[in-house]
Structures are given as C-alpha cells and as structure tokens.
Amino acid sequence: MAQRLHTALRMTKAILVLALLAVPLTTWAQPTDPPDGAIVASAQVSGFDLGRLSPGLQEEIARIAGGPLDRAHLNELAARIEEEQPRFVAAVRVVSVPAGEVRVVFVVAYMRDQDRRGDANARYLIERVEIRGISESDVAADLHAEVQTLVGKPLGTEDVDKVEAKVRTAFPDYDVSRRVIRGRRSGEIRLQFILEQRESTRWLRFTPMKSSLLYHSDQGWGAFLDFPISGRDFRVTPIVAIDHGDELLEEYSGFGVRVESRKLGTERLGASFEWTTFDQDWRDATLAALVANPGIPGAYNDRTTVTPFVNFAVTRQLSVGGGVAITEIEPLSGAPESLMANAYIGRVRFDARWKHAAADHAVDAQFTVRSASETLESDFTYTRYFGQAEYEYRKSKHTVLASGLVGGIDGTAPLFERFSLGDSLTLRGWNKYDIAPAGGDRVFHTSLEYRYRGFALFLDSGTVWDTGVDKRVRVAAGFGFHSDPFFMTLGFPLNTDDVRAVFTTGVRFGGIGMRKY
Numbered sequence: 001m002a003q004r005l006h007t008a009l010r011m012t013k014a015i016l017v018l019a020l021l022a023v024p025l026t027t028w029a030q031p032t033d034p035p036d037g038a039i040v041a042s043a044q045v046s047g048f049d050l051g052r053l054s055p056g057l058q059e060e061i062a063r064i065a066g067g068p069l070d071r072a073h074l075n076e077l078a079a080r081i082e083e084e085q086p087r088f089v090a091a092v093r094v095v096s097v098p099a100g101e102v103r104v105v106f107v108v109a110y111m112r113d114q115d116r117r118g119d120a121n122a123r124y125l126i127e128r129v130e131i132r133g134i135s136e137s138d139v140a141a142d143l144h145a146e147v148q149t150l151v152g153k154p155l156g157t158e159d160v161d162k163v164e165a166k167v168r169t170a171f172p173d174y175d176v177s178r179r180v181i182r183g184r185r186s187g188e189i190r191l192q193f194i195l196e197q198r199e200s201t202r203w204l205r206f207t208p209m210k211s212s213l214l215y216h217s218d219q220g221w222g223a224f225l226d227f228p229i230s231g232r233d234f235r236v237t238p239i240v241a242i243d244h245g246d247e248l249l250e251e252y253s254g255f256g257v258r259v260e261s262r263k264l265g266t267e268r269l270g271a272s273f274e275w276t277t278f279d280q281d282w283r284d285a286t287l288a289a290l291v292a293n294p295g296i297p298g299a300y301n302d303r304t305t306v307t308p309f310v311n312f313a314v315t316r317q318l319s320v321g322g323g324v325a326i327t328e329i330e331p332l333s334g335a336p337e338s339l340m341a342n343a344y345i346g347r348v349r350f351d352a353r354w355k356h357a358a359a360d361h362a363v364d365a366q367f368t369v370r371s372a373s374e375t376l377e378s379d380f381t382y383t384r385y386f387g388q389a390e391y392e393y394r395k396s397k398h399t400v401l402a403s404g405l406v407g408g409i410d411g412t413a414p415l416f417e418r419f420s421l422g423d424s425l426t427l428r429g430w431n432k433y434d435i436a437p438a439g440g441d442r443v444f445h446t447s448l449e450y451r452y453r454g455f456a457l458f459l460d461s462g463t464v465w466d467t468g469v470d471k472r473v474r475v476a477a478g479f480g481f482h483s484d485p486f487f488m489t490l491g492f493p494l495n496t497d498d499v500r501a502v503f504t505t506g507v508r509f510g511g512i513g514m515r516k517y
Helices: 002-028 055-062 071-084 113-117 141-148 158-170 284-292
Strands: 040-046 088-097 101-110 125-132 174-182 188-197 212-216 220-225 234-244 251-261 269-281 300-313 318-331 343-356 359-372 382-395 398-411 442-452 455-465 474-483 486-493 502-508
Touching: 040 055, 055 071, 071 088, 071 101, 088 125, 125 141, 141 158, 158 174, 158 188, 234 269, 455 486
Parallel strands: 040 101, 125 188
Antiparallel strands: 088 101, 174 188, 212 220, 212 502, 220 234, 234 251, 251 269, 269 300, 300 318, 318 343, 343 359, 359 382, 382 398, 398 442, 442 455, 455 474, 474 486, 486 502
C-alpha cells in the first residue's frame, strides 16, 4: 500500500509541475525558435530532483549557462537523462529572454507503468498537435483551443483520449485516427488527428467492386478482377475476366478499364466511363437451346462495350443516373457482319446504412431500365427492366440477409441481357444450364440467409421463364461458411426428384452480396 501511495504521489507531483510550467512556457514562447549560437542565460531541470542525476551529468548541465546554444548537444543531454532514469521522459525547451539571450529548461516527467507496457510513444511529450483531413476553418475556435492544450503533455495522458473524443463528437461524419510523427527535439513527437469522411455520408458512392474467384461444382472455375486505384474523389479500375460465367449465360474472358469521378464541381454530381472487351465460350446446352428456339438471338464470339454514365445525388441515400451502352458483338463464324446492341440506361439507387438498438442495418436497392432502339443505330430493339434489393441486419455475432430481384424484357434482346438463375448467389443447389440454358425474358428470385460467426443457413426460391411459357418455381436450401472475403456453400434442390448437391467456394469482394446485373 505504501509503495502504491508513493507512486501516486510521484505521478501527481509530475503532473502538477508540468501544469505549472505550461503557463510560463507559453508566455516565453516566441513565433520563431532562437537560433543556435545565442548565449544561454541559464539552464535548469524541471519536474525532477537534479541531485538524482550522476555528478558528471549535473556538471554538463551546469556548464551550459554562459555558453552558446547548441541544440544537438542539448538533445544528447536529454537522452542521457532518460538513460539514467528509465522511468522518466525528458524534453528540451528553449525560450527567449530579454537582451537576446535564451533560457534552457529540461522538462522531465514521470512515465506511468501502463505507458511503459503499451505504446512505446506514450512516454514522449507532445510538441505540436494538428487536425488533418478537413479545412482549418471548419474547426471551431473552442475545439482548436482544446486541442492545443495537449502541447507539452505526454502522449499517454488521458487528456489525449478526451480531446480525441471531442473531435469525434464535433465531426460525426468522419472516422478519426491518430498519427504520431517524430518531433524536432529528442523526447518529443508531433500528434495528428486524421479525419476521413465515412462512405455512408458521401453524396455519391463509387461503383461497388465485383471481384471474385469462384468455383461451382457444375460450372467450374472463373475469375473477375476489378481492383481500383483510387483517391478521395477519383479512381481508375482495371478489369480482368478469366472464364467468368457466374452471372451471365456466357463464360467470358477479357479486360477493360473504368474511370470514375464522384465530384464534378459538386459532390452531388459524378460520372464514369467504362470500356470492356470479352471473348465468349458457350456450353453445349446453351447452343442446343438456341437451335431449338430460333426466335432467340444467336451466340457470338466477342463483345465490346463502351459505357459513359452520369450520376446525380438527390439525397445522401438516393441517386439517379443515366447513360448509354454502345455494344458491338461479333457473331459466330459464318454469320453476317457484327451487330450493334446500343441502349439508353436509366437508374435509380437507394443505399442507406444506420445503427439502431445496438444493431447495424443496411439497405441497397436499385431499379434499372435499358432501352435499345433504332435511334441509337441498334440492330436490336428491346426494353429491359430490372429491380433488386437487399437488406442486412447485423448484431453481435448474428447476421440476417434478405434479398429479392425481379426483371422483364420486352422485345428481342441479345443473350447477355437475358436473365438466368442457378449460380453462386441465386438458387444455390441448382445449375442454371439445367433450368434455362438460353435464359429467359422474365425472372423472379428471393433469398433468406442467417449467419452466426460465419456459419450460414439459407433458403432460395425463384423462377426464370419466357413470355407465353409456363413458369416453374424452384426452391433450394443449404448451409455454408463465410469469413470475408472467403466463402463456401453446399446447396440442395428441394422440389425435385433428383437427389443432388451443388458446392461453391471462393473469394468475393465488395458490397453486401447483391447480385450485380
């Protein structure tokens, strides 16, 4: 008990000494530091009993007075104080006094045991404090003054945590982190509070990543990579696909690039430009279905698309956008010259995330219309409607995902626009080439999934069909494991006499799992 009381008294003494020093040191401070070579009027040690230092070190400190200022030598002496007294931290203060002379003060503070066990920087004194990531004019005067009170205090003090909490309160739309930089003097550091605006508070979001490396027990391996090189408001995204066939009837390989800006004069307005070129492979089941249904446009060898698009944020959650997709497709050998599938695009998107009752909630919904017509010199005439939505509930180790999609096509659309179900996200347990190998012009699907610590149970149901043909609703259930970005699932078709299972695994990045058409 006596030892603890003694330690507490020493801590209190150090804090009081530093507090008393704060006023005179602030008073002495000048806009610029005195230059080396200025005459030292006096040298002293504050916050510590000078007699506890070695006689040689005491003499070195005493000899400073009357000589020229040499900061390198002063830093060496501060380092020697810390070497002799490892439970203390020393910093050098040089302040001007009348007649062009300077006063040197070695400020010594007790280093708390918890600081010694934790961050190695906690023992250093704060030389300067800055707030980065926002304009200085956005920082209120009282908060700025509060931040500056940290100067001269150890980084490990509780005052730093209190000031950081006030910064977080003042800027609720930002994530706040600390950065520590070496100071100009031994024993000192510069502290920066780094503010980064949360994505949920931005007016516009970048295009969600779609990167994945997938294996489907009926459909094999495939990869789609779109890792962005981004800044705050602008990014470039290279695109590479290798035998990717998860969301379309075709398996495609190729490359492209997407360039995006989400601030064109204002954060409410953004634009993107995407160019892709892909070569296609087709399953025998799809080719056979096309022969049996001559009304469906045929397969093609490659597909090149250019898509300029403009976004406007109505609110932080609601955005509208429009653009044009210019697509050239090269039919299989022996077919006529290339065909154009050019379409106007309109989209409405709602994306909201919030906390309530200690739980995280997220909703992502969008409705897209693509209309191809002769006014764009398109060889296809059709209108495609597609809506999708997903809700995510997350609390502690529990997650619930509910999603749905619905779509329809009027007119004659190329194969890449037709709908399919039975992949890694829809009707898990079925093979899309068994359901509708040439796709359909109508689709409906729902999914419900529960996860605990990554282990998942799911139930999928849906149907894809052509107008005028009887539709059949299919149901699948299964279980899996998710540890972002890795996943694996085992799905079973329910309403069929075929007893089988479909296994999928791989890695998937971006979004909360919504299928991206």
